[in-house]
Amino acid sequence: MVFEQLLNISPITLFILLPAGVLIYGLLQYFLDPLRSLPGPFLARFSRFWYFFELYKGSFEETNIELHKKYGPIVRIAPQEYSVDNVDAARTIYGHGNAFIKAPWYTAWKPPDPNKASLFSDINPHRHGAQRRKFSSLYSMSALVGYEPFVNNCTSLLCQRFNEIAQAGKTVNLQHWLQYYAFDVIGEITFASRFGFLDMGEDKEGVFHAIDQRGVYSTFVGIFPWIHPFLYPLLPKTGGHGYVLNYTLRQIEERQKSLKDPRNAGREGPPDIMTKILLAHEAEPTTMTRMDLITMCQSNIGAGSDTTAITLSSILYHLIKYPHTYQRLQNEVDTAAKEGRVSDPVTFKEAQDLPYLQAVIKEALRIHSATGLPMQRIVPAGGTTIANHFIPASSSVGINAWVAHRNTSIYGLDADHWRPERWLEFEEQGRGAEVEKYALAFGMGSRTCIGKNISLLEMSKLVPQLVRRFEFRLDGELEREGLRSCNRWFVKQMNFWGKVFVRDIKSEG
Template identity: 45%
Template sequence: MHLWLQVVGVVLTFRLALSIYHHLTSTLRHVPGPFWARFSRLWYFHRVWRGHFEQDNVSLHNKYHSAVVQVAPNWYSCTGPEALKEIYAPGSKFTKSDWYDGWKHPDPDQWTLFPDKNMKRHGETKKRFAAMYSLSSLVSYEPFVERCVTLFANRLSEFSESKNGIDMGYWLQCYAFDVIGCITYGERFGFLDAGEDIENAINAVGSIPEYSTLAGIYPEWHPLLYKITSRLGGSGSGGRNFVRQFAQTRIAKHKQQKVDLELSQEPFMTKMIRAHREDPEKVTDYHMFMMAQSNVIAGFDTTAISLSAIIYFLMKNPRVMQKLRCEIDAAVQNGSLGGGRDNAVTFQQSQSLPYLQVVLKEALRMHPATGLPLWRVVPKGGFDLDGLHFPAGTVVGANSWVTHYDPEVFENPNEFMPERWLDQDEDKVKAMNEMYMPFGLGSRTCIGRHISTLEMAKLIPVLVRDFDFSFATADQDWETENYWFVKPKNFRVHVSRRNTNVYEEKRM
């Protein structure tokens, strides 16, 4: 045992000495950052493990007044329009870093769209399925979303009769999970019926980000950690195995059913089955499994977080809530909003509400769902930024929280001000749009962003139109936790039905 401790001590000493040597000989040794971040990934690991790195990241750039900050040996957080254009522009040769390995199965033959580092394969796959996620496909998905909006509104009506507060963040997870089930398979999972975590699915999917985020910082340990933790209940790798099995079971069930391939309103899996039957080599069984699994993992938390943020900032800013409500009430009165089945709001109707659009945009600026840098590897030849030359192999990345809170681009960035997007200064709005990245940027922009937009656009007008919300606790600032997704914790609110005389008058 004593000998083993000596060996470990020698190895750690050697690695520390090597890190010091690399730092002292690096052309980037003058880049500002925490002292220990220059020699070990432990500083970054510890800060991410604490669960608030989006705040740490913003503070680092503000503290050092620098567009580039070091967070680990050879890892640099960047911000500014030049960095974003260079790193994430369409056609960029900056590949995803090894950090994304923590999000994939250790088997090299198994891959999914989000963590895939193979740029050619990713491009081919995204092109193959892009039409299923396009704006034009929203028409076929809208009835599925509508079912869940109606059921969610019914649940809130029931809660309004009780004086007990509800965890709004959790119920929005139920909504998002049921929507993605409807869109993917044509049937809800059933979370909205009683708010129960059916088959432990919410907990299983929720356990993935913490494991993947931390394992990605030390990706060389991921295969061993995955093997060990996959046998543990509640672990991230165990959660990933759960989602894999869940997707396989659902696909098998869906394939056994008689599917009408002529339906105009069809779920994602029906589209996949049609494509598979037309060309089994182009759309394989693995493609169906991989995309269905990705839908659940990527399409559940992000949308629930964004919806929570919208409600939270509206509650915190009564002026904005009132202004949005006036826009919605006016649309109801003139007949341009609602009026369909269950007085639902169509996606097209929501697009005619300009203030609603900027409220959604501003909420996602202030609280983007992801809260870590989007790590990329500098390609051959390196690149220059802020007077620095980054050699090939350097890991660089921008965090949407840092770009969205840049005071040089967003005036009073800590203020929830949707009107900033209606500014008449086109150059100012253009500069903000260039730094706006709630769904990522470039070729790796989230493929499901239009589906998330559809869910928000249909639900928020109904909630604002039909309900009042108030905080259920004296402290009106929520608590969040960041393991890639910046999730609210115990977002408790009181719900009450609004006085809807204005709608009754309209219907009469």
């Protein structure tokens, strides 16, 4: 009877009732909120649409920084959702063994079937822990030595392409070239076969755009995660993500055939990740499933290329923009080469003994973190206290790396500026460990990015090769207007155009 009456409501009545219902719901959220005294934008008290539209602008990392400058260490960004800037809160929210699970926003980054979740998108801490233990050895520091030949291959090819670009006098999008590099490196590390972006010098399949679009979907749908199960089946099954999936399936099939071929017995090459997982799957198929194999390989490609490319772009852009830091790094590498302390190419171990290089990498991760939204977690039963405020259970709290990395009490009064030297000063002051506790570029605690070491491997090996072989100049328009980025979870540089010049080798000494 009630349903029939609803069907008979006129469109005009619905037009009036729906906004009224939304308004009443928003007012109820406000008046029933035990934390209504916490500050934040006015509209964020009533609806998640304020957050949605701020994300749409594409610069929420900057908005988030300004919100904390205006309102303090806790800011409301949506009903029952808070952005935090507090060192002690980082340990509370992200520390090992804490009961703060990932917020529902992350569910939009996976299929509705929880068994197909990646390590990044899985909100079940027990399943995540079990899955992470399966793969952690593949990403350990000790495993990196086996991946260095793959990085060397791609570094050599990128340097070859930069030589050609310099000879042609072209102005190029350096971010694109660094993403070609990062994509091909992770292809080699994962499959012992690069995708060929460095060979082609372009993305013919539109893979980057498709991965970006899937990120746009997940970023916005995650704000209203209840609609994800309805929208997900409508997503295109072709395009960039389809390309990555099909490429992954082909690589697995070919490797299975290769491993069974007796002619390949005794042939050994550098150990790629897919082969390691595949062998574990064939030995224990119920423990290491085929879905584990597919999901992990896809995750490597989807996340590993973007995050590393963004940080490499941050390194190179800031070095070029502040030439005295470029010169200092170049001098460090030149001196180490002259004294026989680094090889050509530089090994990962040698790179660890170049203090200014490591300071540059840390500063690039700090000043332009790859991700630019708060890493939201759900407050467990019993609630918690953050910055002297009691936050009840089921609230969502999170810290944005961009906000944390501009905390002046940790990083100094010049935290808004590029200055790699601060990391050398932290070491001299004995503050290195303290500062690292609020360095969130790779996340924190049990949810720290599993690919962190691989990303550091790529950066530590490529950057010295670039500064010892090349000089760069920013495009005139970029110098005038500054770097533009678009924040769709990943804060991707949009106008990093410049020229490449082959360095006079005599200048090395």
